[in-house]
């Protein structure tokens with residue numbers, strides 16, 4: 310790590326900078342590295358099996374001296390042949406993040422952020438969360454021996470709240486939205502001196518999530534796919550994945566960059582609105598100073614992507630525009646339908662936000678935006694068990710029977726149909 314670079318005004322800071330955001334304009338920061346030094350080490354990894362995100366130590370901002378207590382990353386990339394066939398795609402892949410310790414991609418960010426907190430001497434780490442960032446912080450804090458304080462909307466799905474409590478976090482269930490939680494966590498961290506893991510605001514979160522792109526590159530033998538489709542709320546996952554791709558390019562390891570597509574709910578679409586507005590208004594998209602990102606009043610069943618004011622919004626908008634990707638919005642009904650679709654045709658059970666990415670793939674294929682042979686990676690950002698209430702709405706009901714074989718016989722035509 311050699312320093313920081315502002316997402317908006319490109320002003321740089323040295324590696325010993327101890328703030329989180331750009332002192333010149335207040336926007337979020339990217340971390341920059343000595344890419345030439347990483348190139349050879351990354352090429353060597355191509356022939357070996359992935360272990361975890363610390364395989365990519367050369368391009369990470371933290372150092373782990375002993376073995377990390379949990380396995381973060383090294384998640385599978387599945388060829389989703391039957392699902393692809395159904396959608397008219399011959400090269401569809403699912404990057405299944407549900408096998409991370411707390412069952413979402415957020416563990417990549419929390420691992421790096423908690424390690425950074427420990428490196429800077431903090432023993433309390435706080436975050437605002439729709440549920441996953443918090444349960445992930447709680448999980449990593451438990452494993453690494455620091456205390457976690459999590460601000461979460463009281464309406465978060467029960468499984469996420471239960472995860473948070475089980476891992477031993479101090480859970481503050483806020484009577485308000487995720488955006489209220491975010492602002493409250495900012496104030497609390499300032500007042501009480503806690504290490505702030507807030508998504509996007511903390512530059513180390515994007516650095517964790519970018520490892521997902523490195524793994525995709527490695528799984529394809531040192532190439533990036535044509536598209537990566539990502540469910541988007543704050544915009545930190547999508548900008549992290551784009552950062553990973555750009556790191557690989559900077560190190561001379563990726564000849565071609567993918568398009569990065571944002572999948573949002575129609576009713577929580579701040580980043581999509583911004584992308585469309587900026588694409589219409591701007592011919593020159595290289596100067597991002599002062600560029601504003603839209604705000605909305607979010608309302609979607611996909612709680613993880615229900616965001617009024619995206620906290621990594623500019624970085625996300627840049628990811629879509631600079632990569633030539635799409636910003637796709639899908640209604641809640643299509644998000645719900647995508648849960649059993651992915652589950653039945655690929656054996657991967659997504660939470661609603663993760664299903665939104667598949668719903669976006671379906672739309673883009675139906676409209677001809679994606680060609681049949683494009684290599685498309687849909688990131689399954691969180692596990693379906695995190696919100697079974699929503700999944701149940703699309704899954705149907707079991708058939709209740711008496712414990713007698715006659716009942717099965719009677720139902721046989723229906724069972725086998």
Ligand SMILES: Cc1ncc(COP(=O)(O)O)c(C=O)c1O
Nearest residue numbers: 441542543544545546613690691
């Ligand atoms: C499962 C899942 N998918 C997608 C997202 C959206 O990520 P971001 O807010 O960084 O855009 C989240 C964030 O909470 C999530 O938990």
Ligand SMILES: [Zn+2]
Nearest residue numbers: 315318331334
């Ligand atoms: Zn700046």
